[in-house]
Amino acid sequence: MFKRIILFSFSLCYLVLAKDQITVNFIKSFIANENKPTMLVCNNLCWRKSEKIAFFKELSDAGIRSSSVFIERSSLQDHALLYFVDLTCPLADVALNISGHLRFPYRWLVLHHKINHNNYDVKNLWNLPLLADSEFVLAIRNGDNITLSELHKPSSNGPTYSNPRGYYNDILVDTRTNREMFRRRKDIMGHPLTMANVIQDSNSSIYHLPRENRLELYHDPIAKSSWMNVHIAFQMLNATPRYIFSHRWGYKRNGQWSGMINDLNTGRADLGTNCVASSDRLSVVVFTDSISKFKVKFIFRQPPLSYVSNIFTLPFSFNVWMATILTFIISSVTVLLASKLETLSLGKTQSQLDGSIGDAMLLTMSALSQQGCSKEPKKLSGRIMLFVIFTALMALYAAYSANIVVLLQAPSNSIKTLEQLAHSKMTIAALDVDYNHFVLKAQKDQLRRLIYKRIKPEKGEGHFYSLNEGVERLRQGLFAFHSVMESVYRRVEETFLETEKCDLMEVDFMNALDPFVPIYKHSPYIELLRVAFKRIHESGIQMALQKRIDVPKPRCTEKMSAFSSVGLPNLRPVLLFMMYGIIASIVILVIEILVHKM
Structure with missing residues (x-):
């Protein structure tokens, strides 16, 4: 019976262990040395209740939050958690087996007593999944001295490496060459x-x-x-x-x-x-x-100005048109007065103006359009007046004709938004690759659905083209092509004339942010790769590689005029004007016949 009591007492002394002030001061120094927000979590800590209360009180006085249990409420606090495990406690193995918490952003401090009895075999620590993003510190106490080391594995199947972190002897000394984890773990040893x-x-x-x-x-x-x-x-x-x-x-x-x-x-x-x-x-x-x-956008050449506007009204401003009309009226009135005086003195002849408003307007219109007229003044005063009118309107006619020639070849600036593109007369197409079939179809708003229906109508074949065919149609004009811009611009540099590069335009369809590198969500190398990419960017290497691969939007270096044929769409306003004139003349003819019959 006495032996049983001794054995029970012996086991109980290891079940509840008294902790001296060295351990408490070490933990406080370790947290202070971390110099980051910290909440200490002591799961399955087997200290006496009074010692735990005193320990938590000292941490609280030092401004350190602590808890004997951890209830996961929000992932926003994960970066502040520091798990503390004492290997002398019977449930140390349970505390170390918190699923998924042996890695970033959680931190661990494990205390191992080299002299005292430990319920947990320290060799088992080398079998834990302490991957490249784990911050796991093993503190080995030998008397009053505590030695710190970090454990981690470069790969899941590789060995566990131990790196010195520092030591404690009343004062904590941090021997890490770099505090940044990237610098300490950047060598994954060929994994x-x-x-x-x-x-x-x-x-x-x-x-x-x-x-x-x-x-x-x-x-x-x-x-x-x-x-x-x-x-x-x-x-x-x-x-x-x-x-x-x-x-x-x-x-x-x-x-x-x-x-x-x-x-x-x-x-x-x-x-x-x-x-x-x-x-x-x-x-x-x-x-x-x-x-x-990279960007995925609609690329197109702005349509000719004659496709979207009446170029025959554009050469002059409103004030010039008003001045032209006023000049026409004054000239007609002047010719009318001169013709009436000639009729009174000379009488009427076949080639002479008869003094009517119709003949006066016909002669002024002939001068305005720089055309001849079968009727003309006979006196010197009337001829001088006619010469002045023709000379004054000749400069106006020359300026108007020159502007028309320029405007026939000028691109418009009419399509700047996705809505304007959707309602334009352009052919809307896309590069025949996988992402276009998914991205264009996935849009839900009405405007983008309209564009998708124009690219892939319900009846007939869809407008999906290869890169070479799409760029060639783009060069011919009135064609919008949805593709990665870099590929299109490289082909444009090879096939377009310099004058054909000046009216290229882009319209964004997706309105998405810049693309990013995706990494498996639970990869232990996320932070290492993220920092590596940042260093590549900051060193200028990324920009140098981008300039070697990407092609920017072609610059318009020579904005010179080039020959371009004029088709019926360019002359649409003139043809309509002629048609209206023919209709008006037929109506007038019918009215004249009816009047003559009556």
């Missing part, structure tokens, strides 16, 4: 990282992309530019680069993901090609940084 590359334009990109030979850059420029940046990031992390290919960015249909997003979700790839962030994709991946900026 393979896989990138999913989206290839849609040509299968030849599967050959050219990994070789970075810059051939056929108008095919899949986004994937090629993204791979070059990611390859550099892999080298910075000492990772073994691997790649797979997909022919679709990734869309959710019937609860299943496709393409690149499915590769990330199933673990076949660690990160993917730049893509547009959406709420659906955020449930699967994390978007880090934009390493290859």
Whole structure:
């Protein structure tokens, strides 16, 4: 019986252990050294109740929040959590097996007593999934001295490495060369990282992309530019680069993901090609940084001015037109007075003005249009007046004709918005690739649905073209092409004349933010890759690579006139004016016949 009491007492002394002030001061110094918001969580701590109360009171006096249990309420507090585990406690293994909490953003401080009995075998710590983003500190106490070390694995299947972090002997000394985790963990020791590359334009990109030979850059420029940046990031992390290919960015249909997003979700790839962030994709991946900026827009040439306006009323301003009408009236009245005086003195002849308002207006109209007239004044005063009228209106006629020639070749500036494009007479088309079939159809608002119906009508074939055919139709005009701008502009530089580049216009259809690199949501390399991309961007490497791959909008260097044929659409107002004149003349003829009969 006495032996049982001794054994029970022996086991109880390890079930409830007294903690000295060294341990308490060490924990306070450790938290202060972290220099970040911290909430200490002590799950399954087997200290005496009085010691725990005193411990929590000291933390509270030092301005440190603490709790003996943790109830997860919001992920916004995760970055502040510091789990403390004492390996002498019987339930230490339970405290260490909190699902998914052995990694970023959670932090861990594990106390191991080298002399005292430990209920948990410290060797088991090396089997925990302490991946590259884990912040797990092992504090080994030997008497009054405490040695700190960090445990982590560069890869899930690799060994666990221990790196010195510091020591405590009344004062905590931090021996880390860098406080930033990226600098301490950036060497993942050859662990393979896989990138999913989206290839849609040509299968030849599967050959050219990994070789970075810059051939056929108008095919899949986004994937090629993204791979070059990611390859550099892999080298910075000492990772073994691997790649797979997909022919679709990734869309959710019937609860299943496709393409690149499915590769990330199933673990076949660690990160993917730049893509547009959406709420659906955020449930699967994390978007880090934009390493290859690209835009998908409608590109078109502004239609000729004669297609959208009556160019025959544009050469002069309103005031000039009023002055022209006033000049016409004054000239007609002057000719009328001169003709009446001639009729009184000379009588009427066949070629002489008869003094009527009709003859006066006919002669003035002939002068305005620089045409001749069979009737003319016979006296010197009337002829001088006619000479002055023809000379005055000749400059006006020359200016008007010159302006008409210019306006026939001038582009308009009539289409600036998506609504104007939707209601224009242009042919609206898209590049025949996978994302256009999904993106254009997925829009719900009425305006974009109208555009999609014009691209893919319910009856007949849809307007989807290859890159070369689409750019050629774009060059011919009255054609809007939805595609990645970089590919179109590279082809434009090769095929367009300099004068044909001056009226290129863009209209955004998606109104989306810049694309970002998607990474598997639970990848331990998110922070490492994010910082690597930031450093590539800040060093200028990303900009240099972008200039090697991307082609900006062509600049209009020579805005000179070029020959262009004039078709019936350009002369539509003139033809309508002639038609109205013919109709009016027929009506007048019928009226004259009726009057003559009566």
